[in-house]
Amino acid sequence: MLKRIAVAVTALSLASVTGCGDTGDGEASPASGGRTLTVFAAASLTETFTALGAAFEGSHPGLKVRFNFGGSSTLAKQITEGAPADVFAAASPATMKPVTDDGAASGPPRVFARNRLVIAVPKDDPGKIHGLPDLTGPTLKVVLCAEQVPCGAAAKKAAAAAGVTIRPVSQEQDVKAVLTKVRLGEADAGLVYRSDVKAASPQVKGIEFAESAKAINDYPIAALAKAPQPGPAGEFVRLVLSQQGRTVLTGAGFESP
């Protein structure tokens, strides 16, 4: 029990550090003499993009890949405010839109992955959940993402498609927060992306539901117009879209577009 607590605390403190610590001003370190590719990517891409970044560095000697993982809308704001980034991978078309509207993307964004919602439950599943209608129980504690963030918008769409009204006890600020509450058993169920459940298993179980097809989320990626490293930026985007990229992403629970 204590060990589990310690692990959870450590995991969260790390999450908070990576979440807010690095603002990623994309400055190339002059001491290394090499070039640095700076990638802004949605937090849900942390594991997959880190793996792809390592592969990219392997095929590009002398090049370092630096990531700034965070909430997509925060990253978009940083880019439009002039943060020097080469590539932006967002968790939804809506959060990519301000960047393209601003003319900050070098071309039209490409969808490289899709993610679908699943019902996340604690591993002992106290609410005995089978599908979306089970989430309407009056004593059941359900947490969703806030409607302002992509996973919340998707949850709303899915619920509407299923014709159910879910009354959450909380509208969390992001997927990780929903997962935390489910993992600790504070919530009986939550709606998160399949890739997130995969990362959090086995403490969290994912339950697929048919209506999730109505709320599939596209992940767009774009090289940026003012990229300090335009060449490698395009190559990194191609890597993500390649077969190798797809393998890594589907292995983590994403779907191919």
Next chain:
Amino acid sequence: MSGLDARLVVRRGAFDLDLELAAAPGEVVALLGPNGAGKSTALRALAGLVAMAGGHIRVDGADLRPLPAERRGIGMVFQDYLLFPHLSALDNVAFGPRCQGTGRRDARRIAAEWLDRVGLAGHAASRPRALSGGQAQRVALARALAVRPGLLLLDEPLAALDAHTRLEIRAALRRHLAGFEGAAVLVTHDPLDAMVLADRLVVLERGRLVQRGTPAEVARRPRTDYVARLVGLNLYRGRADGGTVAIEDGAGKLDTVDSLTGDVFLAFAPSAVALYRTRPDGSPRNLWRARVAAIERQGDRVRVQLDGPPFAASADVTPGAVAELGLAEGSLVWAAVKATETHVYPA
């Protein structure tokens, strides 16, 4: 036995206090001693603010030692009064009665009476910081007396006052102490305060009693250098053999009119010492050659410190005499004391 009867034993590190103290009802005992002698510690032990390692405290027959400070029923006036800054003078005085269970209205009535008695009825609503030193002292006294204590303790009650206020407040304090029916213990290092206010003196040095008696007795017959300095006398220990005393720690002998034998104290006032530039005619019997160690003005007199051998002494002369004798530090003079001016008593 009524009044105070105590033996106070306190140990704190290297310091060690062991003092027997008694005071009859209505009697004021002054605890006198140099800094660090343990006067305040003794007072705090009586009040229950310092733990005792041994001894007893009885006030009017009741054993107070096992009781905490708040249940001893002892009134205390602190050196800088410690009036509660957030309470008015009236509420400061009413604090004790309130703690004793008196209702708010009655406590205030009692407090108002006490303020009236110390002449501060007009300052009932004043905060302590708006009061002068003398007024604050009287409020502190009223506050201590308002709990109707069986024993009143005063820690340097006049030390914080300037010379002028001190005179006035000393007289007022004397009146209030005279009206107090319980025993009172006063700590001071000022001999004048002690002489004016106390019925008896207890002199404490390094945690031990060194002398006790009425102010007149102590002043006339000091038994330690500290007391001698306090009352302004030259004091020597010596061995008497009829009319002559051989001074201890010195080569000299002094003739006296008292006829005693054995260990004695010998005292004389600095004003009894006459100084001469040359050996005087007629040769008084107690005459010696001395070196001037220091010259110091004291009021309208000049205090001249004389070095041994044969012994050190203080002499008081007029400023005119200093000029006439051409006194300076290091100069040599003849000093004389008449045998009739010395005072000898058993050690």
Next chain:
Amino acid sequence: MLLLPALAGLAFLVLPLVGLLVRAPWSTLGTRLAEPQVLEALRLSLVSATLATVLCLLLGVPLAWLLARVPFPGARVVRALVTVPLVLPPVVGGVALLLVLGRRGLVGGWLDSAFGLTLPFTTAGVVLAETFVAMPFLVISVEGALRAADLRFEEAAATLGATRWTIFRRVTLPLVAPGVAAGAILCWARALGEFGATITFAGNFPGRTQTMPLAVYLALETDPQAAIVLSLVLLAVSVVVLAALRDRWVSAS
């Protein structure tokens, strides 16, 4: 010599506020403020920060007294533990609260099974999260005041027959009142701005656990202008309250 860095410090603190003011959508301010969600979040913020401050006073003042006045073995460690919420990232504080007071937490599990009481996702949970984060400010401030206070006033009170409790109530507390007030104000301000522990422990639900900082954070996701308006409201209310209280309590000492 000191003026230049002082002015630089002031500018550093004030300029971000100027930024908020410059970017604020003044023309639509009125209609945005009238939105019920805004008022609801503001009301919840004020109520929960005030309740948290009361709770901090009830628990923190005795704790400060214990630390300042009662020597006990391990006091040094306890003092360090008291400041833990200051250095702990608030989100971690929120998780720690979940682990203890959550439905499956060490204490929370018992509360749930014995009384059917669950704290996460409730306004009480918001108050607890804010209390956890804000209490060190009060304890440190009051402990400092207690250490600086002259113990002899308490001795004087004891000779007048006051018990320990009476002394604490009628002498000690009034003497350290400015320190308590300063601590309470800091505490309130910290509680009002609390975000991480609150959203982690109590979640985010309008009217129940969505305080102003949470509303600001979520508004930032979709409507940065609304976020600025909400921030300005929070700012204005806190500045007015703090200025009024400071003048009245802290400088009155």
